[in-house]
Amino acid sequence: MRTNHTPLGTITLVREALRNIWRRKARSALTIFGIGIGIFALTTMGALSQSLSKSIQVGIDYFSSRILVTKDSGGFGGPFAVGPQLPSSITDRIEVIDGVDRAYPTLSLLAEPDAEFSVASSPETIQGAPPAEAAKDKFQLEVGEGRALKAGDTGKTVIGSNVVQKKQLDVGDTVTLRGKQFEVVGILKRTTADPDSFYMVTLTDALALSRDITSFTTSTEELVTNINVFPEEGVDSTKLTEKIESTISGVDGTPPDQLKKTLEDASAVFNLIVLGSALIAVLVGSLSVINTMIMSVTERRKEIGVKRVVGARARHILKETVTETGLIGLIGGVLGFLGSAALTAVVNAITKQQGLELFLLTPELAVMSIGFAVVLGVLAGLYPAWRATRIKPVKVLREE
Amino acid sequence: MALFRKKKPQRMKGKLFTKQDDLKDLPPMVEVTGVHRTYESGAEPVRVLKGVSLKVQRGEMVALMGPSGSGKTTLLNVIGLLDTPDSGTVKFAGIDVTDLKRRKVPLFRQNEVGMIFQQKNLIPSLTAFENVYLPFRYARGKRKAGREQAREALRLVGMLERENHLPNQLSGGEQQRVAVARALVLSPAVVLADEPTGELDHKTSDDVMDLLQELNEQTGQTFVIVTHDHSVADRADRVLNMDDGKVVPEKRQAPRKRPATKPRKLAPKNRKKK
Numbered sequence: 001m002r003t004n005h006t007p008l009g010t011i012t013l014v015r016e017a018l019r020n021i022w023r024r025k026a027r028s029a030l031t032i033f034g035i036g037i038g039i040f041a042l043t044t045m046g047a048l049s050q051s052l053s054k055s056i057q058v059g060i061d062y063f064s065s066r067i068l069v070t071k072d073s074g075g076f077g078g079p080f081a082v083g084p085q086l087p088s089s090i091t092d093r094i095e096v097i098d099g100v101d102r103a104y105p106t107l108s109l110l111a112e113p114d115a116e117f118s119v120a121s122s123p124e125t126i127q128g129a130p131p132a133e134a135a136k137d138k139f140q141l142e143v144g145e146g147r148a149l150k151a152g153d154t155g156k157t158v159i160g161s162n163v164v165q166k167k168q169l170d171v172g173d174t175v176t177l178r179g180k181q182f183e184v185v186g187i188l189k190r191t192t193a194d195p196d197s198f199y200m201v202t203l204t205d206a207l208a209l210s211r212d213i214t215s216f217t218t219s220t221e222e223l224v225t226n227i228n229v230f231p232e233e234g235v236d237s238t239k240l241t242e243k244i245e246s247t248i249s250g251v252d253g254t255p256p257d258q259l260k261k262t263l264e265d266a267s268a269v270f271n272l273i274v275l276g277s278a279l280i281a282v283l284v285g286s287l288s289v290i291n292t293m294i295m296s297v298t299e300r301r302k303e304i305g306v307k308r309v310v311g312a313r314a315r316h317i318l319k320e321t322v323t324e325t326g327l328i329g330l331i332g333g334v335l336g337f338l339g340s341a342a343l344t345a346v347v348n349a350i351t352k353q354q355g356l357e358l359f360l361l362t363p364e365l366a367v368m369s370i371g372f373a374v375v376l377g378v379l380a381g382l383y384p385a386w387r388a389t390r391i392k393p394v395k396v397l398r399e400e
Numbered sequence: 401m402a403l404f405r406k407k408k409p410q411r412m413k414g415k416l417f418t419k420q421d422d423l424k425d426l427p428p429m430v431e432v433t434g435v436h437r438t439y440e441s442g443a444e445p446v447r448v449l450k451g452v453s454l455k456v457q458r459g460e461m462v463a464l465m466g467p468s469g470s471g472k473t474t475l476l477n478v479i480g481l482l483d484t485p486d487s488g489t490v491k492f493a494g495i496d497v498t499d500l501k502r503r504k505v506p507l508f509r510q511n512e513v514g515m516i517f518q519q520k521n522l523i524p525s526l527t528a529f530e531n532v533y534l535p536f537r538y539a540r541g542k543r544k545a546g547r548e549q550a551r552e553a554l555r556l557v558g559m560l561e562r563e564n565h566l567p568n569q570l571s572g573g574e575q576q577r578v579a580v581a582r583a584l585v586l587s588p589a590v591v592l593a594d595e596p597t598g599e600l601d602h603k604t605s606d607d608v609m610d611l612l613q614e615l616n617e618q619t620g621q622t623f624v625i626v627t628h629d630h631s632v633a634d635r636a637d638r639v640l641n642m643d644d645g646k647v648v649p650e651k652r653q654a655p656r657k658r659p660a661t662k663p664r665k666l667a668p669k670n671r672k673k674k
């Protein structure tokens with residue numbers, strides 16, 4: 001006896017399942033709607049967390065190569081601080097510490113001094129860095145149009161894509177930053193992260209802007225926001241951070257590992273909450289699939305009995321039932337996904353004007369959500385299908 | 401796989417199989433001996449079959465009659481291996497199938513037994529063609545040939561033009577024709593029909609019986625038909641009467657009635673395959 005089985009005609013199988021779905025229109029529609037809502041939530045939340053993960057990844061890439069030294073603020077601000085706060089002369093003192101390869105200061109200023117921080121979007125900032133030093137970094141923000149800053153530039157800026165949109169700027173245009181005119185020489189490629197809201201200028205220009213603001217102070221010291229420290233090859237950055245903190249008082253160092261962990265933890269918690277709630281929605285949807293299919297199997301027990309009489313085995317009945325729930329999952333999944341795609345596109349189009357793309361709907365996410373819907377449909381079908389295989393033809397054929 | 405088919409006569413035209421005596425040397429197609437079946441579902445066990453014995457010869461068309469509750473359906477289910485007897489044996493062509501391994505039962509049923517029921521025979525979500533094709537869907541290695549055979553069977557019952565219609569687009573008689581086609585499509589040795597005309601009017605019932613009778617004569621398949629209708633029983637070679645869980649010793653029947661209408665032209669060689 002051969003052990004391989006002829007597969008059921010897939011087309012007939014699918015066609016029958018579709019007819020069965022169609023037979024109970026209202027009930028099927030509700031079930032599909034249930035799954036669809038779940039997948040809609042899952043896809044939308046997934047798109048949100050994808051966009052967040054991507055921004056965070058940019059941050060991780062940026063920070064992971066360096067130790068960021070800031071003013072010891074007792075835990076507030078840290079690597080995300082802005083404004084002048086640290087004497088730039090510290091750079092020289094750090095550079096001579098054993099294990100430090102190089103170091104350079106950067107100065108971040110809010111482009112609009114009274115801009116408010118919001119959760120949804122980062123404020124526009126002026127980022128001053130010495131071009132010659134920054135050019136040596138392993139992680140580089142890519143310039144899409146125009147050119148990067150170079151040593152000796154004055155009154156030049158390279159801007160992020162959000163700034164381009166908001167201010168309708170192009171390469172060659174002039175923009176006023178804190179009362180001074182700057183020429184746009186380059187535009188950064190979109191990162192979906194903080195750099196999209198950057199005005200990058202040379203450190204010298206940034207210091208000059210900062211001095212104008214703080215002119216009422218008597219300090220003659222050049223103040224910067226942070227100092228980027230790059231360890232020598234093979235040097236443990238956490239140990240080096242401790243060394244810097246103990247050598248120079250009043251500073252706080254953030255080693256890349258810790259930063260990376262902080263960012264990743266934040267992202268993981270966010271993803272967990274967001275996807276967890278969406279998952280609950282999907283699971284509720286799949287309960288309705290189980291319920292619907294149990295009803296259908298009960299209604300069709302006579303048909304199932306007839307099928308057994310003409311030679312169907314348990315696995316055939318199983319396959320037919322699961323095909324139907326898998327299809328319900330597929331239809332619900334596709335509809336839910338399309339709904340989500342429409343919503344995220346609309347929301348993105350609106351928020352883009354404010355320099356923000358809230359959702360990132362990747363092809364992977366599409367495949368994943370729809371695939372998940374199908375898998376869930378199939379899983380939800382298993383129990384009703386198992387019940388269907390228990391149906392005894394002798395019993396059901398007696399029923400009227 | 402065609403365990404019994406080889407021994408079954410091919411097309412039975414003419415004299416050879418018209419008389420039962422000619423088959424004396426071959427074991428009967430169906431032989432039921434001392435079958436008991438008791439249902440234990442309620443408080444009181446229900447003794448339904450109390451030692452049923454019967455023989456059906458190859459190519460015979462037998463009607464099974466008897467009062468309601470006498471155990472006809474139960475007996476048919478036992479013969480079709482849908483139900484297992486508590487004691488006694490069921491033999492097909494001399495081979496005991498009572499204790500056939502459970503996983504072999506579907507295969508046996510597919511190949512050797514076709515079943516027709518009174519009502520709700522067809523799968524509502526499948527077209528006439530797909531319903532007739534259904535046994536092939538579940539049969540191994542037969543799916544290709546099945547398309548043609550399913551069409552052939554539909555042609556045989558005069559339903560080919562309606563092959564793409566769903567059951568709810570067919571009348572009761574038409575549905576029953578399709579059910580007949582499905583029961584026959586795998587060329588089973590035995591066709592078991594439980595009140596196949598029970599829900600049909602007289603005219604339609606006659607048509608379906610004509611069809612069954614023609615098929616029986618042309619293909620030589622063995623038919624056991626449960627019925628309450630004497631006009632149906634009159635078409636059979638023999639009438640067996642059941643009463644209180646037993647087959648009543650038979651009296652010889654008058655020769656069977658010929659089809660009321662002129663036999664439909666059956667497609668040639670439709671049963672040639674082994």
Ligand SMILES: Nc1ncnc2c1ncn2[C@@H]1O[C@H](COP(=O)(O)OP(=O)(O)OP(=O)(O)O)[C@@H](O)[C@H]1O
Pocket residue numbers: 439440441442446448466467468469470471472473474475
């Ligand atoms: N699962 C069961 N449990 C208990 N009793 C049963 C069961 N199945 C059948 N019976 C009983 O067995 C008896 C015979 O039933 P069966 O269906 O074989 O009769 P029948 O001769 O086909 O009757 P009818 O002509 O009305 O179709 C009936 O009294 C019925 O109630």
Ligand SMILES: [Mg+2]
Pocket residue numbers: 472473474594
């Ligand atoms: Mg009955």
